[in-house]
Amino acid sequence: MEKLGKPTVPVITNVFEDLVKTIAFKKGMPDQRFVFVPHPVSGKPASTCREYLEGKDPITGKPVLQEIVEVLTKPLTEEEKKTGFIERPKPPRLAGPDAPENLHRLFLKNGWTDGLPIVLPTEEKVAEMLKGTSHKPDEMVAQMRPSAPHEAWEYTVEKVAINAVMAGAKPEYFPVILAIASTGVTSLFTSTTSFARMAVVNGPIRDQIGMNSGIGALGPFNHANATIGRAWTLISRNLGGGGTPGQTYLGSQGNNLNYNNLCFAEKEEELPEGWKPVHLQKGFKPGESVVSLFSGWSIIDNGGFKPYPFQEVMKRQALGFFTSGTGNCFKNGVPDSAALTLLLDPLVAKDLKENQGFKTKEELGQWLMKNTFKSTWEYWACRPDDLKKAQEGVEPFASWLKLPPGALVPVPVFFDSEKPIEIIIVGGRTNPFWQAGDFNYIASASVDKWK
Amino acid sequence: MNKLKTWLLLGVFLLISLLATVAPYAEEAKITVLNPIGYSPPIRRVPMAPRLDALSGKTIYIVDVKFPLSDQFFVEMQKVLTEKFPQTNWVLRDKKGTYFDDDPGLWAEIKEKGNGVIMGIGH
Numbered sequence: 003m004e005k006l007g008k009p010t011v012p013v014i015t016n017v018f019e020d021l022v023k024t025i026a027f028k029k030g031m032p033d034q035r036f037v038f039v040p041h042p043v044s045g046k047p048a049s050t051c052r053e054y055l056e057g058k059d060p061i062t063g064k065p066v067l068q069e070i071v072e073v074l075t076k077p078l079t080e081e082e083k084k085t086g087f088i089e090r091p092k093p094p095r096l097a098g099p100d101a102p103e104n105l106h107r108l109f110l111k112n113g114w115t116d117g118l119p120i121v122l123p124t125e126e127k128v129a130e131m132l133k134g135t136s137h138k139p140d141e142m143v144a145q146m147r148p149s150a151p152h153e154a155w156e157y158t159v160e161k162v163a164i165n166a167v168m169a170g171a172k173p174e175y176f177p178v179i180l181a182i183a184s185t186g187v188t189s190l191f192t193s194t195t196s197f198a199r200m201a202v203v204n205g206p207i208r209d210q211i212g213m214n215s216g217i218g219a220l221g222p223f224n225h226a227n228a229t230i231g232r233a234w235t236l237i238s239r240n241l242g243g244g245g246t247p248g249q250t251y252l253g254s255q256g257n258n259l260n261y262n263n264l265c266f267a268e269k270e271e272e273l274p275e276g277w278k279p280v281h282l283q284k285g286f287k288p289g290e291s292v293v294s295l296f297s298g299w300s301i302i303d304n305g306g307f308k309p310y311p312f313q314e315v316m317k318r319q320a321l322g323f324f325t326s327g328t329g330n331c332f333k334n335g336v337p338d339s340a341a342l343t344l345l346l347d348p349l350v351a352k353d354l355k356e357n358q359g360f361k362t363k364e365e366l367g368q369w370l371m372k373n374t375f376k377s378t379w380e381y382w383a384c385r386p387d388d389l390k391k392a393q394e395g396v397e398p399f400a401s402w403l404k405l406p407p408g409a410l411v412p413v414p415v416f417f418d419s420e421k422p423i424e425i426i427i428v429g430g431r432t433n434p435f436w437q438a439g440d441f442n443y444i445a446s447a448s449v450d451k452w453k
Numbered sequence: 454m455n456k457l458k459t460w461l462l463l464g465v466f467l468l469i470s471l472l473a474t475v476a477p478y479a480e481e482a483k484i485t486v487l488n489p490i491g492y493s494p495p496i497r498r499v500p501m502a503p504r505l506d507a508l509s510g511k512t513i514y515i516v517d518v519k520f521p522l523s524d525q526f527f528v529e530m531q532k533v534l535t536e537k538f539p540q541t542n543w544v545l546r547d548k549k550g551t552y553f554d555d556d557p558g559l560w561a562e563i564k565e566k567g568n569g570v571i572m573g574i575g576h
Contacts, residue, residue: 161489
């Protein structure tokens, strides 16, 4: 609005002080004037809102109303009128010399780690990592930002190598890490809702670098799975300009999955006949090595105990995600949409194909999309316009309003979702279990391109 | 006396030898590492809009960016400001969609009819 020539008063709740000042700086308004009120205002009665407005700014101690008037009318200072560029000095290439112990402390203090010990990126170790690719160290890889309002940082092959060393990765994993970095997708997406990410590797590279797609693939049992996933988070912090709580990371609770971002390989060898691996579903060719990235929040585990057919249990899981994450139904009037990703043990996939008749992953996904319904209260909560129509006697809404409490509205949960249900095969056939998450697909990148 | 001198000389010799042995190791223990941080872009300054000479007679928009369940706060803000500054026209508007969505129509309206804006952000 300031760009449109209108003096603007951003009224912010006080917990977002660091965030808004950081964003204002990055957007070119380091002297932006703010007014803060106590957090939260959400759901507060009128009397409390009035108290906040007639009270004092919790950051400055000045009366809120006085500040609003000042932001609109107090003449600009010379600093506030400035134009031109604020240059950002390039970080020095080297740190040290110092004792390793002190360097570990420095990295931790500067927020360059994930809180766990790292491998110090000496010139020798980084040079060794760079042998994992034919690309030159100074080649620009991509840009990354913590979320759309933030600035994009850029990085070279060498910078990615430094972070790969820190994560403990081997040079042979480096093409996978570069492929992830080349998407520009951060693993530390900043939102108050604590996002998680997932990285799934397909193709010959899985075996070439010893990734796990079998027993314990999602657990802490495999060096490649562990360090590739970890490298993504270090890259997101150090190269993507993110991961500083309060400024470039706002997840209220944070997400434990961010430590290695659910990094695993798909068990392609155990796919039932007719079920395609993820990379083929995304348009890549057989024989190519690809990493695919997914975004979501949470994941739950389920045992396939009879007499329920697996797909019936999956329907209920899909509903479980409806009010969280991509359920996106936190305010009246927000269209409901949902996302679902299923990580199936090969035994589950086999049953779904042979006993339930799902010939492809897509067939299962479409069946779930068409057959998952929500309860009446959930439907009306999300669709106040439809509720109004129902109350005015408009059909079919009026009939749905007469349904007993807890009944299902015959409108599929996923009816307006543009995202397909994703199905990935992983596991060691020790039990027909699967995991379901509110994840959706965001990007794939060729690993071969980065060899 | 000679014995004492001999022991003293021997002691000094041992001390020098010890220092000569340890010092290079202490130096070797220091290492240099590469900085893991990426490149942040330069920032183009955006000059702030000229301020108003007074509020009286002006139209100020109050925009609810639509964080969940915060509408009551803006309704109250309009009431309080109207009570305290009755000579100013305080116009309350909801931005369309959620706080993720842009609303070019509203921005155009404010550009045409407004003199200033209060924008509410946060839960």
